[in-house]
Amino acid sequence: MPELPEVETIRRQLAEKIVGKTINQIEILAPKIFIGEVKTAIGAKVVGVGRVAKVLRILLSNGNALLAHFKLNGQFFWRGPGDDSPARFTCVIFHFTDGSRLLFNDSRKFGWIKAMENFSEESAAAIEPFCPDFNLKNFFAVLAKSRRPVKLVLMDQEKIGGIGNIYANEALFAARISPFRPANSLSVNEAEKLRNAIVKILQKAIDCRGSSGKDEWYRQLDGSPGGYQNHFLVYQKNGQKCPRCGDPITRQNQAGRGTFYCPACQI
Ligand SMILES: [Zn+2]
Structure with a gap:
């Protein structure tokens, strides 16, 4: 998606x-x-x-x-x-x-x-990366309110706008946080690392004009694929070596979606 x-x-x-x-x-x-x-x-x-x-x-x-x-x-x-x-x-x-x-x-x-008809731009309920309200205070508050796994909170469109399965996996890897941790178990320091990873990865993905990974239908307006799939570190990389520690990347089903992570260096 x-x-x-x-x-x-x-x-x-x-x-x-x-x-x-x-x-x-x-x-x-x-x-x-x-x-x-x-x-x-x-x-x-x-x-x-x-x-x-x-x-x-x-x-x-x-x-x-x-x-x-x-x-x-x-x-x-x-x-x-x-x-x-x-x-x-x-x-x-x-x-x-x-x-x-x-x-x-x-x-x-x-x-x-x-x-x-007569469209007026209402303010969104969710906080959104690249908007001023996606600050550490608001992001930490969203995490602190939920015992659900942090990956599912990142993908919850009523809480945070725009992040789906690809970028949730990649951001959690970059921040060295296990996708299965209860969201409210993250420290402020961890939340800051995760927030920064989200912004950095989404920006790089925009610079690459999006991701057209395996099984993805996304194409640019002229029909050509995006480029960020060439920068994936864990997404669709199960069985390959973790680029950080060398242990194998694992795929596990989580709420019906594939979660890709390194069990050795995401804690
Ligand atoms: Zn690793």
């Missing part, structure tokens, strides 16, 4: 391509994906592209907005005027007045696009 760095990469690339363009048609090939009224967006100009956690917000000149979530397999692909190169699993096509198109593809159809 695309996480903060992947959605942020698409946000930046979308902003370059569609801000200033006018939507003149929306073609819906999979009705389940598109929620709301098409007329909400027809004839409107795109004035900005935002993101909160893993949700994209395409802001329109008429005060309405289109929100999009990739869920497991969703993708946005861009097609310039005259570019009719094929795409698979296309569910929704946005046509712009200059002849360019934006395709939303989703092989499993868990993703969604919501047309929202």
Whole structure:
């Protein structure tokens, strides 16, 4: 599933391509994906592209907005005027007045696009990396309130926005913290290390334009893969040597997801 760095990469690339363009048609090939009224967006100009956690917000000149979530397999692909190169699993096509198109593809159809009238930006309930409220005080307070394993708290979108399975695994490894530790057992010092690891890793992943690991459907707007999978230290590395201590990296099922960690140096 695309996480903060992947959605942020698409946000930046979308902003370059569609801000200033006018939507003149929306073609819906999979009705389940598109929620709301098409007329909400027809004839409107795109004035900005935002993101909160893993949700994209395409802001329109008429005060309405289109929100999009990739869920497991969703993708946005861009097609310039005259570019009719094929795409698979296309569910929704946005046509712009200059002849360019934006395709939303989703092989499993868990993703969604919501047309929202009179959209106002409410403040998010979760704290979010790269926002001022993701400070040590707030982060430690979130951890201190939960006895659940720290990895599950990192991935809880109601507590912290944007972190999923890839970056939770990588950040816990970098901070040398076991994914199975109760969140409220972390010291302030450990919470600080973890917070810093999260920010550093997410920033590097954005710089690499996201991760397209094994079994991941994430692609950039032009269809090319991201690059951060080449920097994974533990994710999908089970059986390989820990880059820090040399012991084997282990994969264990945790709440239905694969947890990758080094039992020797994550305590
Ligand atoms: Zn190790």
